Amino acid sequence: MTASSGSPALTRRLCVATFCLLAAGCSRQEEPRRYTEIEGSPPAAAREGSAVAPRQGSAAVQRPESSGQGGDLHWQTPAGWTSRGASGMRLATLTAADSGAECTIVRLGAGAGGARANVIRWLGQLKIDLAEADLDTFLNDAPPIKSTGGFVGSLYDFTGLTEQGDAMLVAMFELEGATLFVKMLNARDVLVGERTRFTSLCESLRF
Amino acid sequence: MSRLESFAKLKLVRAITSLRVTVVCLACLMVIVFWGTIYQTDYGLYASQQRFFYSWYFLAGGFIPLPGARLVMWVFSISLLGATILKLKYRWSNIGILMTHVGVLSFFLAAFITFHSSQHSSVRLFEGGHANVSSDYNEWELSIWQEHSLDASTVQRDVVAVAGLKEGRSWRLSDPNCTVDVETYYDHCRADMGPRSADAPRNAAGITRLTKQKRHTSPEEDVPGGIFRILSPGGDPQRVLLYAAEQVPLTLEIGDETYFMALRRKRYELPFSLKLLDFERKVHSGTAIPKSFKSRVEVRHADATREVVIWMNHPLRYADFTFFQSSFTPDEQGSIFAVVENPGRWLPYIASSTTCLGLIVHFVVMLVQSRRRQARMA
Numbered sequence: 001m002t003a004s005s006g007s008p009a010l011t012r013r014l015c016v017a018t019f020c021l022l023a024a025g026c027s028r029q030e031e032p033r034r035y036t037e038i039e040g041s042p043p044a045a046a047r048e049g050s051a052v053a054p055r056q057g058s059a060a061v062q063r064p065e066s067s068g069q070g071g072d073l074h075w076q077t078p079a080g081w082t083s084r085g086a087s088g089m090r091l092a093t094l095t096a097a098d099s100g101a102e103c104t105i106v107r108l109g110a111g112a113g114g115a116r117a118n119v120i121r122w123l124g125q126l127k128i129d130l131a132e133a134d135l136d137t138f139l140n141d142a143p144p145i146k147s148t149g150g151f152v153g154s155l156y157d158f159t160g161l162t163e164q165g166d167a168m169l170v171a172m173f174e175l176e177g178a179t180l181f182v183k184m185l186n187a188r189d190v191l192v193g194e195r196t197r198f199t200s201l202c203e204s205l206r207f
Numbered sequence: 208m209s210r211l212e213s214f215a216k217l218k219l220v221r222a223i224t225s226l227r228v229t230v231v232c233l234a235c236l237m238v239i240v241f242w243g244t245i246y247q248t249d250y251g252l253y254a255s256q257q258r259f260f261y262s263w264y265f266l267a268g269g270f271i272p273l274p275g276a277r278l279v280m281w282v283f284s285i286s287l288l289g290a291t292i293l294k295l296k297y298r299w300s301n302i303g304i305l306m307t308h309v310g311v312l313s314f315f316l317a318a319f320i321t322f323h324s325s326q327h328s329s330v331r332l333f334e335g336g337h338a339n340v341s342s343d344y345n346e347w348e349l350s351i352w353q354e355h356s357l358d359a360s361t362v363q364r365d366v367v368a369v370a371g372l373k374e375g376r377s378w379r380l381s382d383p384n385c386t387v388d389v390e391t392y393y394d395h396c397r398a399d400m401g402p403r404s405a406d407a408p409r410n411a412a413g414i415t416r417l418t419k420q421k422r423h424t425s426p427e428e429d430v431p432g433g434i435f436r437i438l439s440p441g442g443d444p445q446r447v448l449l450y451a452a453e454q455v456p457l458t459l460e461i462g463d464e465t466y467f468m469a470l471r472r473k474r475y476e477l478p479f480s481l482k483l484l485d486f487e488r489k490v491h492s493g494t495a496i497p498k499s500f501k502s503r504v505e506v507r508h509a510d511a512t513r514e515v516v517i518w519m520n521h522p523l524r525y526a527d528f529t530f531f532q533s534s535f536t537p538d539e540q541g542s543i544f545a546v547v548e549n550p551g552r553w554l555p556y557i558a559s560s561t562t563c564l565g566l567i568v569h570f571v572v573m574l575v576q577s578r579r580r581q582a583r584m585a
Contacts, residue, residue: 030371032378033348035340035476037364038357042335080454082540097333097536098454160399189430192398193452196412 073105073180074149076204078197094201096194101186103198108179115139115172119156122168125185128161145171145199149206151180155199159188167191171202180205215293223282224289232283239276251425253345261322277322284315300576303569310562317558320551328475328548329533333541337361337482337507341546343473345426346370347451349435351383351459351468370473372433383461385439390446392433393419394426398450408434408446411457417450431470437461475548478526479508486542488535500535502542517544527552 073091077083081103084093094103113121116139123130130138138161142154153173161167167188173180182202184191191198214220222228243259250258258265262275274282291308295301328341352366369378369387377388398414407415417432432450439461447457449470456467482505489498501518506525515523523530529552533545 029376029378030369032367032369032380034365034367035474037352037366037474037476038337038339038361038480039364040335040337040361040482042333042360096454097541100536157400160401163397189397189452192400192412192414192450193454195400196453196455 072207073107074206075105075201078200081197081201096190096197099186099190099194101184101190101194103182103184103201106181106183107175108181109177115142115154115156118170118172122156122158122170123161126158126162126166126168128158130161145173145202147173147203147205151175151205153180153202155202157195159191159195162188164188169195169198171198173202173205211293220289220293223286224294225286226290228282228286229290232279232286235274235279236276236283239279243276253426254424280315280318284312287312287315300572303565303567303572306565306568307562308565310558310560310565313554313558313561317551317554320554321549324551325547325549326475328546330477330481330530330544330546331536331541332481332483332502332504332544333536334483334486336541337480337505339477339480340474341477342471343475346473347372347431347470348473349387349433349449349468350471350474351380351387351466353464353466364467366474368474372431372470383439383464383466385437385461388436388438390434390436391417392431393417394431395420395422395429396432396450397430398432398452406446408448409457410448410450410453411455412450412453414448414450414453417448433470475546477528477546479506481506481530481544483542484514486535486540488539500532500542502532502544504530 075092077094080098081094081096084095086092089106089108091105091107094105095101096103116135119135119139123135138156142156145153145155147153151173153171156168156170156172158168158170165188166185169184169191171182173182182198182205184194184198186194215224239259243255246259247255258275260276263278264272264275267273287308291305291312295305295308297305326343328343330338330341332338348368348370349372350366350368352364354362354364357363367380367382372389372392374389374392377386379386396417396419398412399416399418400413401415403413403415414432417434423429430451432448434446434448437445437447437459442461445459447459447468449457449468451470451472453469456469459466459468483502484505485503486500487502488500490496491498499519501516503514503516504523506513506515506523517523517530517532519532522532527548527550529547529549531545531547532542534543535541536543
């Protein structure tokens with residue numbers, strides 16, 4: 001066989017091989033996968049345990065829900081959060097293991113300046129300009145929140161006021177002669193993800 | 208003339224197997240590696256890999272197409288393979304050169320296997336906790352599962368997951384018996400809460416709207432979200448909104464059963480379970496800068512267990528898996544491991560050894576031949 005006579009056939013074969021390689025590389029819709037996931041919680045926390053919820057980010061063992069206490073106040077630490085106890089004016093600092101977002105519980109005397117003044121201060125902290133009318137709407141539309149201990153308050157969700165950057169979730173409870181603040185400051189996307197746990201913490205507060 | 212010889216004489220084959228191709232490919236790889244390394248400092252490892260190393264070509268200055276490492280390596284390996292088969296003279300004096308060629312080709316084979324088969328993921332554990340899955344850094348899946356407790360601290364989830372989420376895609380599942388349609392999917396989006404309208408999709412956290420955002424240079428930072436339609440026989444269609452940053456799954460009724468559903472990073476089942484026994488972190492005196500951190504883990508496979516300490520540059524190797532001490536959780540109470548599964552992880556060692564040995568053999572052969580020539584001349 002000469003080189004010239006073999007050439008077209010070889011070229012055809014090379015073309016077919018190239019096409020097969022390219023076709024193999026094309027993206028196809030993946031088939032559903034099945035797998036069994038077994039996760040074990042840390043034993044110390046598990047003693048007080050409850051259901052294990054999934055975490056986003058990395059496959060991991062979730063810290064289960066547990067009881068917390070600061071002074072005469074009690075709460076359920078949400079699954080995936082850890083409590084670092086009291087420090088300074090804080091009754092507790094809770095940390096979300098995934099994001100590192102901190103949630104603080106603080107009790108101040110009497111009205112603590114009132115909701116409006118505090119919201120204006122927090123807006124300043126977040127560098128959010130809000131017109132007077134919008135501020136009124138924000139205050140009036142704040143959803144009420146009630147805890148198992150009978151605390152009644154409002155939830156101020158600043159995630160809707162900012163496109164990106166930091167935001168805040170604050171629950172303010174009016175207690176007898178005191179105001180209880182549950183506050184979380186972090187990137188807005190983080191707070192959107194943690195909102196369910198934040199509200200569950202607030203709803204678990206009791207004496 | 209044999210068939211192989213006639214093939215070797217084809218113009219195209221002669222051009223491809225030319226030494227010039229090797230030199231040009233080496234020069235290209237040198238430039239790509241240098242450029243990619245510089246690019247990495249500003250744009251991150253992922254962007255650099257995608258642009259320079261995993262691509263067939265890339266655009267310099269936005270309009271000049273230049274070959275990517277993938278194309279160069281394919282050309283290089285075809286050229287080298289062709290030269291080895293068609294040009295190399297198979298005699299004992301060339302054994303070193305043949306070994307060197309085989310060694311270099313093994314590098315390409317290692318690169319091919321690593322590119323197509325390796326998986327990079329991570330595992331996060333708290334002390335006393337264990338897991339048998341790792342999760343991807345960049346890929347996401349829609350997971351539907353039922354869970355039950357194995358004991359007071361261990362939960363088992365039987366998961367069905369679909370990945371490669373794109374608008375318009377649809378999957379038929381047998382258990383749960385339903386169809387999952389992707390109505391809307393954003394690779395990166397922001398979520399907003401607001402008043403719920405009657406036709407708003409269900410969401411566990413009260414999210415009512417997703418807005419598409421520009422993707423990050425590093426896809427690890429992206430937070431995807433989407434609206435999915437679940438259709439089960441005899442049931443009403445259910446529209447659900449899932450946002451990847453949500454920490455609590457959505458509860459879903461399909462048929463008579465209750466399932467959980469979440470958009471989460473793609474999980475990979477490990478062939479064993481990993482338990483974190485102890486995590487130790489040391490900081491430089493008077494600072495918060497980590498000095499060292501190490502993890503004592505227990506590897507459990509079937510009924511056998513063994514303890515291993517993982518720390519910087521001392522990974523755990525098990526079958527095709529390598530576990531590196533990567534980081535720790537923000538609350539500093541848990542350890543994070545980078546997991547690499549690479550079926551071809553031994554190939555680079557074999558390739559290096561073969562190449563080195565080939566060069567040594569070739570040097571010895573040359574030395575012996577040179578001595579013989581000198582002896583003849585004398």
